[in-house]
Amino acid sequence: MCLLSTTTTHVCFDPLDSPWFNRHTLESHLYDHRFCTFWPHFLDPSSFYIQARIRPTLGSGLDLDTSDSDPTTRSLCHYPATLIAMAANRNRRLVKEIQDVQKDSLSGVSLEPLNKAQTGSDTLDDLTHFKGVFRGPPDTPYHGATYNVDIKIPNDYPFQPPVMKFTTKIWHPNISSVTGAICLDTLGSAWSPVLTLKSALISLQSLLSSPEPKDPQDAEVARMLITNPKEFEHVAREWAIKYAGAPQGPPGSDSTGAEGSGGVTEETLKHKDDQKRERAEAAKLAQYHGYNKSLVDRFSAMGFDVPTVVAAFEFTGIDKNDGEDYELEEEYMGDITARLFGEA
Incomplete structure (x- = not known):
């Protein structure tokens, strides 16, 4: 598997005999540690440590070593895969926030x-x-x-x-x-x-x-x-x-x-x-993120705070219905409840 994102050029988790690696990697880079380093798969994805060339101008938010002599890249550094994912999620949200302000x-x-x-x-x-x-x-x-x-x-x-x-x-x-x-x-x-x-x-x-x-x-x-x-x-x-x-x-x-x-x-x-x-x-109303207050409060009455309920609504894809109250389908209610109790 290869991850191509706004913060990395190439990040690979595959072993050396990966079909993707053999098809898409230049032969001259095959054993060049400055291009990629590979690890076998682990059971726990959070235990992955990845090594990649990171462009210095991209806003990954990661504190990278800048000792690499190549001015267009930073030196190879180890980071947990979860940190890369967090930075990507944060950047996606920030791009959306910029677009919302512009509109x-x-x-x-x-x-x-x-x-x-x-x-x-x-x-x-x-x-x-x-x-x-x-x-x-x-x-x-x-x-x-x-x-x-x-x-x-x-x-x-x-x-x-x-x-x-x-x-x-x-x-x-x-x-x-x-x-x-x-x-x-x-x-x-x-x-x-x-x-x-x-x-x-x-x-x-x-x-x-x-x-x-x-x-x-x-x-x-x-x-x-x-x-x-x-x-x-x-x-x-x-x-x-x-x-x-x-x-x-x-x-x-x-x-x-x-x-x-x-x-x-x-x-x-x-x-x-x-x-x-x-x-x-x-x-206080802004916490409801456009959802009807009564609709959210029916779940917050179960002991969950409003931001947690709203996050579950957004994860499940609940329609905001222009801020109007309405009855949720039983399937959606089950999905929201499962999310709130950590079952989804």
Whole structure:
């Protein structure tokens, strides 16, 4: 068996007398260890260790030795077959996420691999490092500004959250004014595999509308927001104009965002609390991945969390039915139950 993927040139598990090997491998490569190394089959596929030439620009996410003198390839390295499979699954998901963002003209966010953003290349050859972009929300000091976010993808994404930081300077209590580090539970304890890079960027956009000074990343900014909210808005707007390309305008005009929003008052803080609750509810519904809540909850009532049930639905191929509830066929119910209990 030969595996040809976006991360490898040739990976073979066959013995030397493999029909595929004899048909498709150049004779000059027959015993060249720099081309392939072969192992006999084992009972446990996870015990396979494979050896292959890996192109250095491909986004496999594997930490490869670069000591090979050949500039177009990396040196031969051993990796469990399960790691290769995990990287391939992650990359397939990331390609789909990019396509979803490109199709969505309403979210106001964009996402592309960092090498494409820097070079203009159309190839998706590094899916471990991205650039995210979104516009500052209206009725805030950040209105009309454009913010860039550096995104790094861990090896076990989506089971671990992406690592994000602002590369555009911003004055906000939950974002470091020095490093761009972000304090947001969606990128930490509240992360779920059903979330995406797009939903994370939208959460960052919402964070600009509803700062949380009681849980700050930047204590100085948080202190200013609490003690002198008008000064906070003034500085935040100045930074948005200076660093993020926000338009200038006369005080009180819509183009300023900060002054036009009327300042931070008890009423606006209450409004932001309401927005926070709405976001929390929206995030909760996002876990259902478009499936009807009642449909999923019938299985989660058995003691399984929502993401686990949704994953079983997607694995089984359950129709989302445009978010409407409906009765599942008995065969599908059996397949889902078997999946949930680890029998499939």
